[in-house]
Amino acid sequence: MSNTEKIYKTQGIILRHYPLGETDYILSLFTPNRGKVRAIVKGARKLKSRIGGHVEPVMLTSFLLTKGHNLDLINQAECVDSFRIIREDLTKLSKALYILDLVDAITNESQSNNDVYLLLLDTLKNLTNDKNDNLIPYFQIKLLGSSGFMPELYQCVNCGKEIVMNAHRFCPDRGGVICDSCNPFNVRILSLSLTSLKVLRFFQRSDYSHVSILNIDGDTNKELQDLLYALLFSAIGKELKSYRFINDVAEETVDSLKGV
């Protein structure tokens, strides 16, 4: 399919929507051949809209679009998978919103990236399973890899020498591990345990089927979360509120709001 056709068909995962005017939405879609596409869908917010129920975020939908100067226009849409299990479970939904938010923030419009599309689709499918441990850290490291920010985990990002066991730290701004002897000026350096380094390397080279059975202890999990978030923050350059929402829906935070 050529990318210059006036009318085109594509499937896409809806990343988010913004209200436009009285009844329209602007959608941000992630498609296999065209990457991130922004398109207008007319009348989707009307109660009797024929298209409204097919164009909600966290849906895989099949579209017929007309190319526009700035934004494309959605003519038809039919939902292929609504991920009902995700949208009826608040914990899963909060994770899905973070996943979509990350893809929206890290990708640019009209740059096709099939790896990111497949990763996103697989991750949403895996999220529908009851057991989805390690899914978020796995998704984060794979997304960084597929979008051009693959973290360096074997050689020092400053001097280029092979990293030796137990002499490693992490430098999110330079995107990888740094050896004990390098101390570049004015760069943030985080500690990195041997277990975390091994887990990161394992995540980077494995499939989710192998990653999901791995048991990671609480401390390592916390360290991984902080490292990956710092890495993503330096790639995206902004804070994502959806990350906080995952913790918001966790039991403790709900209790803290209750204490008024």
Added chain:
Amino acid sequence: MNYEFLPSVAAPLSRLIQEFNRLPGIGPKSAQRLAYYLIRMPEEEAKSLAESILAIKDRVIFCDVCQNITENSPCYLCSHDSRDKSRICVVEEPLDVLSLERTQVYKGTYHVIHGVISPASGIGPEDLKIRELLNRLKDGLVEEIILATNPSLEGESTAMYIHKLLSPIVNKVTRLARGLPVGGDLEYADELTLSRALDDRKEI
């Protein structure tokens, strides 16, 4: 367009055009048309318009109880004896109260949370009037909470969040039914709406 530098437009008129231009959905052309229309309007009507704009800034407040927009707190709906105080219907916006009141079916009270949880737009639970809702439940007189947020992803996640928060405190937390709209068309219904319509089907 900046009217300050157009000598052909009188200064008060250009100021009015600029003020109109700030309103949502009003572009420069509509702003000009509205301003020129006002010039031809009788003086009393123009004064009444100006006064009503000032009045909403001076006299309109949030009701302490339901957080709806009102002139007196508690508002008419919260203070009226005929309303059932043991039921609270939670809605996103003040306009939703009007829609529900039009049905003339619901006789309970409301709570307006002024928005929905939307992490992608940076709106979290702490930005909504959810604490105020929890405060209303302290006396234990409320028997049912009806969650009437929109059936959109944001509305659903807000409803689920509030449900999680309230289910240990309130006996009955319900959600408005979701299904086919009157005058709808099965052929175009999405699978979510259809499956929920099937789940909640009723004997006739």
